[in-house]
Amino acid sequence: MGESINVIIIDKEENSRNIIKNYLSSFGDVNICGEFFDYDLGCDFALKSGKVLIFIDVSQEPDKALDVIKRLKENSKQSYIVAMSNKTSTETIIKVMRAGAKEFVTKPFIESEFKTLVETITAEFRNIETPDTCKIISTFSNKGGIGKTSIAVNLAVELAQMSKEKVALIDLNLQLGDVATFLDMTPPFAMDYIADNISHLDEEELLKTLTRYKNTSLYVIADPLNIDKSKEITAEQIKNILNALKKIFSYIVIDIGTNIDSKTITALDSSDLILLIAIVNLPAIRSTQRCMDLFNKLGYPPEKIKLILNRYMENEDIKTSDIEEVVKQKVYWKIPNNYLTMMSAINKGVPVSEINSESNIAVNYKDFASKVSDYLITQKLNKDYNNRELRI
Numbered sequence: 001m002g003e004s005i006n007v008i009i010i011d012k013e014e015n016s017r018n019i020i021k022n023y024l025s026s027f028g029d030v031n032i033c034g035e036f037f038d039y040d041l042g043c044d045f046a047l048k049s050g051k052v053l054i055f056i057d058v059s060q061e062p063d064k065a066l067d068v069i070k071r072l073k074e075n076s077k078q079s080y081i082v083a084m085s086n087k088t089s090t091e092t093i094i095k096v097m098r099a100g101a102k103e104f105v106t107k108p109f110i111e112s113e114f115k116t117l118v119e120t121i122t123a124e125f126r127n128i129e130t131p132d133t134c135k136i137i138s139t140f141s142n143k144g145g146i147g148k149t150s151i152a153v154n155l156a157v158e159l160a161q162m163s164k165e166k167v168a169l170i171d172l173n174l175q176l177g178d179v180a181t182f183l184d185m186t187p188p189f190a191m192d193y194i195a196d197n198i199s200h201l202d203e204e205e206l207l208k209t210l211t212r213y214k215n216t217s218l219y220v221i222a223d224p225l226n227i228d229k230s231k232e233i234t235a236e237q238i239k240n241i242l243n244a245l246k247k248i249f250s251y252i253v254i255d256i257g258t259n260i261d262s263k264t265i266t267a268l269d270s271s272d273l274i275l276l277i278a279i280v281n282l283p284a285i286r287s288t289q290r291c292m293d294l295f296n297k298l299g300y301p302p303e304k305i306k307l308i309l310n311r312y313m314e315n316e317d318i319k320t321s322d323i324e325e326v327v328k329q330k331v332y333w334k335i336p337n338n339y340l341t342m343m344s345a346i347n348k349g350v351p352v353s354e355i356n357s358e359s360n361i362a363v364n365y366k367d368f369a370s371k372v373s374d375y376l377i378t379q380k381l382n383k384d385y386n387n388r389e390l391r392i
């Protein structure tokens with residue numbers, strides 16, 4: 001028997017709750033940790049409960065119940081929702097499943113059917129390891145003015161647009177970051193507030209402290225308004241913030257900046273992919289080479305680092321193959337030079353796709369986001385596969 005499975009029941013009818021409790025009591029590994037007649041209370045409790053199996057009645061207050069299911073689905077990647085109802089119309093079932101329930105049980109329960117279902121669900125529930133599907137991408141270069149912020153911002157916007165999943169964009173230029181300006185935002189909370197409060201914010205509260213970009217699934221953490229506050233932020237707080245965000249977001253994009261200190265190294269260590277940004281000129285290439293040396297010293301595997309050429313123009317004096325030889329790394333992607341579109345985007349505080357979605361740079365960013373996302377998903381699958389092999 002594995003570790004016990006935590007269950008929450010949300011049902012207005014006491015009798016129905018008792019029947020569920022009674023049936024579940026025959027499963028030694030199931031632990032009922034909460035029982036609620038009120039949907040909101042049940043939902044709040046579930047959001048604080050980590051990995052949890054939720055039985056929720058959707059026949060008493062259908063609209064409220066659907067809202068709660070949606071809220072749970074959006075805010076907790078770790079909940080497994082079983083909807084229960086005495087209405088079995090296809091329309092009801094579809095609505096409930098679309099909202100985010102994984103199973104549907106008809107009331108009144110038939111004991112044997114209910115127990116068989118619980119057996120299947122618990123087996124499935126165990127197999128969903130605490131999901132670690134979040135992918136962390138950083139943009140880095142030890143030189144300013146290379147395009148780190150432009151790339152972090154536009155990539156994050158495209159990832160959110162493409163996947164419709166939650167993407168967090170973090171400005172780790174803790175002194176004078178540009179991310180909020182690039183998206184014309186004035187976040188009410190910034191990194192200093194989140195760092196100070198991370199230990200007691202639950203998932204829903206944490207999400208509220210991030211600033212949503214327009215009506216998209218992109219959420220931003222900006223640098224502190226007050227530079228003095230930046231100095232108080234610790235590497236441990238950054239680690240805690242990333243760990244908490246991983247439970248909510250599918251992607252985290254970090255604009256690391258140029259500084260190398262314990263905070264940025266923590267972020268680089270946590271990254272699945274570091275986009276090392278260079279432009280085609282000799283000083284920038286030399287700096288890039290030094291960054292590669294640093295990454296080697298930090299023991300990063302080669303597949304974690306991808307070399308990106310920004311502001312690329314055909315017929316450059318220095319050939320791509322020369323750069324690859326000096327940096328000892330293949331060029332993964334080239335972003336074209338398009339000063340007018342880029343400047344116009346920055347001045348208006350919007351992504352390049354909003355200036356002209358057909359411009360070479362907007363199309364390039366779209367393709368770049370798909371390539372990065374495909375790469376990371378394949379990497380994760382390979383890792384899972386290898387881990388499985390090791391366990392055999």
Ligand SMILES: Nc1ncnc2c1ncn2[C@@H]1O[C@H](COP(=O)(O)OP(=O)(O)O)[C@@H](O)[C@H]1O
Binds near residue numbers: 146311342
């Ligand atoms: N692909 C591009 N084409 C033309 N100009 C670019 C491109 N990417 C960035 N820039 C310009 O380079 C400058 C620096 O970009 P930024 O993203 O702030 O760099 P960093 O974050 O590395 O300091 C900005 O003025 C921006 O307009």
Ligand SMILES: [Mg+2]
Binds near residue numbers: 148149150178257
């Ligand atoms: Mg920058």
